[in-house]
Amino acid sequence: MTNKKILTLQDISCYGQCSLTVALPIISACGIETVILPSAVLSTHTGGFTGYTFRDLTEDIPKIKTHWENEGLKFDCLYTGYLGSVTQIDYVYELRDHVLNENATLIVDPAMADNGNLYYGFDQNFVENMAKLCGCADIILPNITEAAFMTNSEICLEHHEEAYVNMLLEKLTALGCKKIILKGISFKDDEIGVVYHDSETGISKYYFTEKIPKSSHGTGDCYASAFTGALIQGLDPYEAAKLACDFVVECIRKTMDDNNHAYGVKFEKALPMLVSKLNK
Ligand code: PXL
Numbered sequence: 001m002t003n004k005k006i007l008t009l010q011d012i013s014c015y016g017q018c019s020l021t022v023a024l025p026i027i028s029a030c031g032i033e034t035v036i037l038p039s040a041v042l043s044t045h046t047g048g049f050t051g052y053t054f055r056d057l058t059e060d061i062p063k064i065k066t067h068w069e070n071e072g073l074k075f076d077c078l079y080t081g082y083l084g085s086v087t088q089i090d091y092v093y094e095l096r097d098h099v100l101n102e103n104a105t106l107i108v109d110p111a112m113a114d115n116g117n118l119y120y121g122f123d124q125n126f127v128e129n130m131a132k133l134c135g136c137a138d139i140i141l142p143n144i145t146e147a148a149f150m151t152n153s154e155i156c157l158e159h160h161e162e163a164y165v166n167m168l169l170e171k172l173t174a175l176g177c178k179k180i181i182l183k184g185i186s187f188k189d190d191e192i193g194v195v196y197h198d199s200e201t202g203i204s205k206y207y208f209t210e211k212i213p214k215s216s217h218g219t220g221d222c223y224a225s226a227f228t229g230a231l232i233q234g235l236d237p238y239e240a241a242k243l244a245c246d247f248v249v250e251c252i253r254k255t256m257d258d259n260n261h262a263y264g265v266k267f268e269k270a271l272p273m274l275v276s277k278l279n280k
Contacts, residue, residue: 004232005074007099009037009061009092010081010111010221013045017264018218019082019111023225027079029271030229030278035075037064037095040084046120047217048263056084061091065098074101079228081221082111084121086129093136105231108137109224113145115215116155135176139237141224143184147172158186165195166204173199181241183223186211194245196238207242209249216252218264223248230278247274 006027010019020036027034039061043053078100080092096106110130112122131150134140148155151171156164165185172180180197185206193208226247230240247270254269255261 003033004076005033005035006077006079006228006232007035007037007075007095008079008081008225008228009039009083009088009095011040011042011084012038013042015043015263016045016047016049016218017267018045018221022218022221022264022267023079023081023228026222026225026267026271026274027229027232029275030226030233032229032232037061039082039088045217045263058085058087058091061088062094065091065095068099074099075104076101077105077107077228077232079107079109079224080133081109081224082119083130086126089126089129089133092133096136105139106137107139107141107224107228107231108134109141109220110134110146110150111220111224113149114143114220116145116157118149131175134172137177139179139181139231140172140177141181141183141220141227142172143220144168144182145184147182150175157184160185160187162187169195169197169204173197179237181227181237183220194241196241198237205238207238207245209245212249212252212256214252214256216255216265217262218267219248219251222251222265222267226274233278235278243274243277246277250274 008023012020024034040057041055127149147168178199183194186192191208192211195204195206197204223244227240227244230243250270250273251265251267254266
């Protein structure tokens with residue numbers, strides 16, 4: 001039996017249900033061995049908290065990579081989430097070149113913006129470097145805001161038109177992006193969804209779910225983790241994209257009745273649903 005291993009590079013936000021504290025349990029629940037490379041340790045995430053601590057682990061990344069190389073450790077997938085600097089983006093290429101198996105998959109979630117704004121601390125230079133990384137990835141998972149920033153496009157957050165989505169997909173393809181899952185598309189008031197676009201075949205496939213009128217932090221990380229776990233478990237990218245949509249809706253549903261839980265979603269309560277759908 002093969003035992004595929006995913007390496008994921010992103011921060012640990014100790015409190016806040018995002019990045020590694022969701023990626024590790026979600027990918028593990030998908031039945032995949034998950035190896036973590038923490039890029040930083042923060043006391044909380046940066047969305048809505050002030051005065052958080054930030055321990056930068058950038059200089060540990062090449063040392064950890066070298067140790068793994070010396071041990072002959074290799075991975076079938078590298079999934080990157082929130083990265084704190086351009087130097088960390090540069091280390092993704094090093095990891096790709098030195099600790100991945102042949103035919104491994106590079107999945108990049110350019111987790112740097114949402115709702116029309118860059119997250120605290122990011123600038124145009126970071127955006128340009130992230131766009132370059134996305135151009136080298138096998139699969140990228142931007143939301144509309146991230147796609148617009150990376151392609152210098154107008155940011156349109158609702159009432160999308162298909163022409164707008166196609167324009168973003170074309171510009172992302174021009175960056176070199178191969179398979180694109182563009183999130184947060186809304187053609188109708190009560191629906192939200194994703195498009196899966198394969199740049200090689202030119203085929204786009206949409207998937208929509210009900211739109212729950214609640215903005216939740218951390219759903220992008222839940223989405224990317226469920227997608228990555230499902231893909232490496234053997235689903236094709238469109239099926240994995242659909243399952244990740246259903247999982248995120250369930251995460252939001254499980255959190256909806258709690259007004260003191262805006263910092264994240266109660267993804268733990270949605271894991272049984274993810275596991276049962278994945279094993280069907
Ligand atoms: O969920 C993305 C994310 C991850 N890590 C940190 C963040 C954010 C979003 O704000 O601040 C530290």
